Amino acid sequence: MRKPERWRYWISLGAGIALLLFAAPCRLAAAGPDAAFSGNRAFDDLKHLVAFGPRPAGSKALADARQWMIGQIEQTGLHVEEDSFVASTPAGSLPMTNLLVKIPGVSSQAVIVAGHYDTKRFEDSKFVGANDGGSSAAVLLEMARALAHRKNKFTIWLVFFDGEEAIQQWTATDSLYGSRHLAEKLTTSGDLGRIGAMILIDMIGDAKLNIDRDGNSTPWLTDLIFTTAHRLGYGKVFLNERSAYQDDHIPFVNAGVAAVDLLGNVGPVSPSAPFGSYWHNAKDTVDKCSSDSLAILGRVVLATLEELEKSPQLK
Numbered sequence: 001m002r003k004p005e006r007w008r009y010w011i012s013l014g015a016g017i018a019l020l021l022f023a024a025p026c027r028l029a030a031a032g033p034d035a036a037f038s039g040n041r042a043f044d045d046l047k048h049l050v051a052f053g054p055r056p057a058g059s060k061a062l063a064d065a066r067q068w069m070i071g072q073i074e075q076t077g078l079h080v081e082e083d084s085f086v087a088s089t090p091a092g093s094l095p096m097t098n099l100l101v102k103i104p105g106v107s108s109q110a111v112i113v114a115g116h117y118d119t120k121r122f123e124d125s126k127f128v129g130a131n132d133g134g135s136s137a138a139v140l141l142e143m144a145r146a147l148a149h150r151k152n153k154f155t156i157w158l159v160f161f162d163g164e165e166a167i168q169q170w171t172a173t174d175s176l177y178g179s180r181h182l183a184e185k186l187t188t189s190g191d192l193g194r195i196g197a198m199i200l201i202d203m204i205g206d207a208k209l210n211i212d213r214d215g216n217s218t219p220w221l222t223d224l225i226f227t228t229a230h231r232l233g234y235g236k237v238f239l240n241e242r243s244a245y246q247d248d249h250i251p252f253v254n255a256g257v258a259a260v261d262l263l264g265n266v267g268p269v270s271p272s273a274p275f276g277s278y279w280h281n282a283k284d285t286v287d288k289c290s291s292d293s294l295a296i297l298g299r300v301v302l303a304t305l306e307e308l309e310k311s312p313q314l315k
């Protein structure tokens with residue numbers, strides 16, 4: 001019987017090779033000067049978020065963290081839209097809020113860079129989600145600083161999703177609350193047609209980070225990101241192993257948006273722990289994460305945004 005895990009997945013033959021690579025001592029190389037995106041600043045954000053304690057959807061700690069994040073973003077001069085809604089969950093109605101930061105570009109076509117900022121709810125343990133929930137939010141905060149004053153071709157939306165985690169057990173209706181809400185809202189308003197691409201990041205803070213190619217993501221966008229990552233020298237992080245993930249990109253993929261999930265690991269991966277041995281337990285703490293990994297994601301996403309400006313897939 002499958003445990004209440006959040007993704008359906010297959011371990012491919014190639015995963016064995018990934019595990020071998022993973023077992024080898026792996027120091028993530030930093031490539032080039034870090035002028036725009038600061039891994040150290042993002043890591044400070046991560047520590048700050050974890051200091052709020054467990055941050056499940058609907059909690060006071062998450063509301064406090066959200067207010068702090070809004071303050072951080074507003075310091076860049078950018079405006080934050082609060083997309084609040086009430087989610088129907090197995091624990092009853094819960095208030096949830098996505099944060100949207102829209103950075104205007106020359107074109108009205110938009111590229112979404114997204115992640116979740118809630119942490120999984122546990123009644124019996126103190127789960128602070130440094131990597132799972134903290135790392136994606138931290139990278140997005142630093143992304144706001146890096147992009148705020150840049151001249152961008154495309155309008156860029158930074159989206160902080162609430163309610164990614166299941167309240168009880170992962171199902172199609174108990175998961176992805178924020179992304180399902182936003183995809184539906186944009187479909188209704190007609191704005192979904194403006195979204196040219198979506199890059200989702202999740203669990204990308206591990207000090208020994210590995211990211212597989214997700215079979216549920218759009219192939220051309222996945223190719224673009226992995227080619228860019230390899231060009232930047234991050235071939236040991238962006239592996240060509242294949243997995244298939246259920247994550248916040250799925251409602252957008254289902255709505256016809258080109259989307260990719262860059263999903264890392266939370267600790268060492270093994271056949272019995274495909275997402276890492278610290279995943280969804282009390283070991284997902286700051287000391288397992290690194291500023292290098294956050295910086296790599298920041299650099300790869302920023303370089304991909306530049307590649308998208310040249311891509312015939314977007315106008």
Ligand SMILES: [Zn+2]
Pocket residue numbers: 006120132165280
């Ligand atoms: Zn999780």
